[in-house]
Amino acid sequence: MALPPADDLPPLRAVVEAHGLAPRKALGQNFLFDLNLTAKIARSAGPLDGFTVFEIGPGPGGLTRALLAQGAERVIAVERDPRCLPILSEISARYPGRLEVVEGDALETDLAARARGTPAKIVANLPYNVGTQLLINWLTANPDAPFWTSMTLMFQKEVGQRIVAAPGSNHYGRLGVLAGWLTRSEILFDVPPQAFTPPPKVTSSVVQLTPLAERLACDLDRLERVTHAAFGQRRKMLRQSLKPLGGEALLDRVGIDPTRRAETLSVAEFCALAQAL
Template structure:
């Protein structure tokens, strides 16, 4: 069997040997392109000295790239038991550097596993839970996030929503939340044909880094304001924010009641949250 630069067999051969096929129900799309997985790993910056969390590693293409890139410790959270024997082979090859956690990433406390040490999250997230995972990590402890950066692949549309600012059609609750906690940018797009099976949409790799100084705001109140405002995004704020005080609330912070949600900056949403 041929080997690749990391000394392990080519990923397609590994998958064929184990008879592993992607499961649509798990949102699985495998990445076999070593150049692409290496590019994602490099995009995360220096990995030595960090715990790197990977969610949904599948057969371990990105896992291998992260280890080859020098990650001191990779924690791979995988819900599919069929992938565990392949991940075990990688773990044996990189003795002591790969920890495999079988379980649901939505119920896995990454902060507890990081135990206060520097951590990054680098993952090709399953499409069906990617947005919820991001929200969980953003809101777990906004004052002291467990991550120093997150380099994540989403559907392009979700990536656009994460990085969107006021005035954009993609701007909404996710953009406000991400903009309050982090600086985010789309690094590059990934075409459908890079995956097996190819999804129907283009993907984007998004990087988020926590802001050094964050606007003072209560998360629960910010979520109430954005839910009300974007829940009726085509209506003027005087109408959409009626349950929270409507015109009187807007006038207290000096915001024109005739404006619409997508025109407000993150700072203005924080002002409204503080005024509730």
């Protein structure tokens, strides 16, 4: 059953046609016109009242409209494509004082500074070409006191599987260790290619991450060194892949069998190796 319109703005397709806006592959743009789907993503982020909500790459603003209709007190949308700004301006006029549009590259935008100490959530259909790097930036910006209380993000399904992967999985790697150390993560639902314009060649997944209230003691730089070495040669035994970091001597200090491979180690074991460096 179709949901009623979130607002009295024109349908997205009509807005895009009126502004002559076509998705650009170079910007990783795939527009979502289904307002039922954007509303589902906004609802998945949980209560938005009282939060600053960051959105990356809003494009024509389908998800932006859903976030505002869902009750977000303030939405800060970071958009690098100047062609989208007039459309976002129309949405801002519909929701006075609640939408701030930042023209710029999200990779170079300090979201924590813009949150100004208020509780924040990140909700976005991330551009495929920078999604993983953006996530890593937000995870590692301040692990001890993240500025965000949750992230509800859309990635290629393969990336989503890497984020939530458990030891022993083919998808388990550096990203899964980092996310597992800092957050509780889960895939909420998949989005088929035909939901987008233009349709990508892959299925997408909406992933939610929330910071762990308590996490294992670990130094980020050393953890990255260990996982880089271990998964850089994931088919080899740890005594070989970790040789530049001490090899069997390092593994013996932690009590890990040197014949094991990287994908079998838990997050706790990786943290122990990092602390033993």
